[in-house]
Amino acid sequence: MFRKRHVLSMREFSKEEIDSVLDLAQSLEPLARGKKSSMLAGKILALLFFEPSTRTRMSFETAMKRLGGSVINLGPAEGSSISKGESLADTVRVIGGYADALVIRHPKEGSARLASQFSPVPVLNAGDGAGHHPTQTLLDLYTIRKESRLENLHVALVGDLKYGRTVHSLAYALSLYGADITLVSPPTLRMPDPIKADLSSKGTIVRETADLGEVIDNVDVLYMTRIQRERFPDPVEYQKVASSYRITPESLAGSQQNLIIMHPLPRVDEISPSVDDSSHARYFQQSFYGVPVRMALLKMLLEGDQVD
Amino acid sequence: MTDFSAMTDKNNEKIDKNKEEPGGLRVKPINNGTVIDHIAGGQALNVLKILGISGTTGATVSVVMNVESKKLGKKDIVKVEDRELREEELNRIALIAPAASINIIRNCRVIEKRPVDLPDEIVGVVRCQNPNCISNTHEPIKSRMLVKVKNPVLLRCLYCEQPLADGIAEYLI
Numbered sequence: 001m002f003r004k005r006h007v008l009s010m011r012e013f014s015k016e017e018i019d020s021v022l023d024l025a026q027s028l029e030p031l032a033r034g035k036k037s038s039m040l041a042g043k044i045l046a047l048l049f050f051e052p053s054t055r056t057r058m059s060f061e062t063a064m065k066r067l068g069g070s071v072i073n074l075g076p077a078e079g080s081s082i083s084k085g086e087s088l089a090d091t092v093r094v095i096g097g098y099a100d101a102l103v104i105r106h107p108k109e110g111s112a113r114l115a116s117q118f119s120p121v122p123v124l125n126a127g128d129g130a131g132h133h134p135t136q137t138l139l140d141l142y143t144i145r146k147e148s149r150l151e152n153l154h155v156a157l158v159g160d161l162k163y164g165r166t167v168h169s170l171a172y173a174l175s176l177y178g179a180d181i182t183l184v185s186p187p188t189l190r191m192p193d194p195i196k197a198d199l200s201s202k203g204t205i206v207r208e209t210a211d212l213g214e215v216i217d218n219v220d221v222l223y224m225t226r227i228q229r230e231r232f233p234d235p236v237e238y239q240k241v242a243s244s245y246r247i248t249p250e251s252l253a254g255s256q257q258n259l260i261i262m263h264p265l266p267r268v269d270e271i272s273p274s275v276d277d278s279s280h281a282r283y284f285q286q287s288f289y290g291v292p293v294r295m296a297l298l299k300m301l302l303e304g305d306q307v308d
Numbered sequence: 309m310t311d312f313s314a315m316t317d318k319n320n321e322k323i324d325k326n327k328e329e330p331g332g333l334r335v336k337p338i339n340n341g342t343v344i345d346h347i348a349g350g351q352a353l354n355v356l357k358i359l360g361i362s363g364t365t366g367a368t369v370s371v372v373m374n375v376e377s378k379k380l381g382k383k384d385i386v387k388v389e390d391r392e393l394r395e396e397e398l399n400r401i402a403l404i405a406p407a408a409s410i411n412i413i414r415n416c417r418v419i420e421k422r423p424v425d426l427p428d429e430i431v432g433v434v435r436c437q438n439p440n441c442i443s444n445t446h447e448p449i450k451s452r453m454l455v456k457v458k459n460p461v462l463l464r465c466l467y468c469e470q471p472l473a474d475g476i477a478e479y480l481i
Binding site for chain 2: 009011087088089106107108109110111113114117128129130131194
């Protein structure tokens, strides 16, 4: 039973609630692929993106339109009321009067929660600084369930595990399903200790290594993330690290047959384009699954009889 | 020094009498008001900050700092005259002085003595240590800290979920 008014953080989802979102997304997938629907006809979704976004913004827009609804956009912050110094609280109160739900991406952590306190309509967090991005985690879970399995899973999270918000939420959500998690990162980009302690306290087996080669043959899911150049003051050090976390057909030679490779995209050098046609690549499907998952959330928030 | 709460008591309702500070009186007893005892040594001024008491608020306040204490080693004491502080105001003191005890004095008698107990949420007292948190901007909100553990104190920002445990005094608003 989905009884939420807002979607702000994965920590507010129980396993049952996640399953109900994924089930609905599954049933909506034909609509996400183009079958006509008017489920949300007459409803308006407002997109408030205070930071650039391609996939998240466009997949929310697609999700709403596939369900028969329409979308309004804040547009670039320059030239809007934001540039005149209007608070986020006032902005969401005003735009909440024009729309039936708000999607917000903002550079400050906690901004979506603040928005939810002032908005008269449901708020969906599409990324708040280094904080949460719950719809990304839900589409990641949907991809794993659909392309592999969520139970008894051994997953490796690879790359920038310190600053990457998607891996923090995903690790938490996978712990609800009892996954074994191996964290693969250079020493300077390890997952923060409090997050690891939280995972262990839930009974999750967490291993840590800097060597991708150690785990690549033994996991069901490789979840790659981008290592950002700006995290390294020394460009030589960046090149060394980046090349050691690059997936190529050769590095996959000994992997399990049913291994799947995921990436929240955009990728830079982490996955060689020559892997794209392999039976392991799932990152473009993953990107598409953002549409049915966001359709499911919009339908639940806008059509359901949920309470706060 | 005589125990502070005992100094206020004329009717044999003496509490911790002479247990902690042998010697003479450092501060006069008060007739009415609030005595906050067993504050960790050196934290008295932060306690006043938490209570919103400054030199301009008009209250008569006495502060004793770093006196010997069996329980704490060194302790501070704060007396606020003619003002009975509310429970919710006083409980915030537990943020930096979890061992503090509160004595409400009326007509020279201790009418209430109790420890401090942190509430589940602290509003507008401690700012979030995350400089990129929305609560540290010009938005029309007060800081909101959830109390996850009471002793030793562990707070978590309601907005960005950043924990705060060490050096809470530095983040008092």
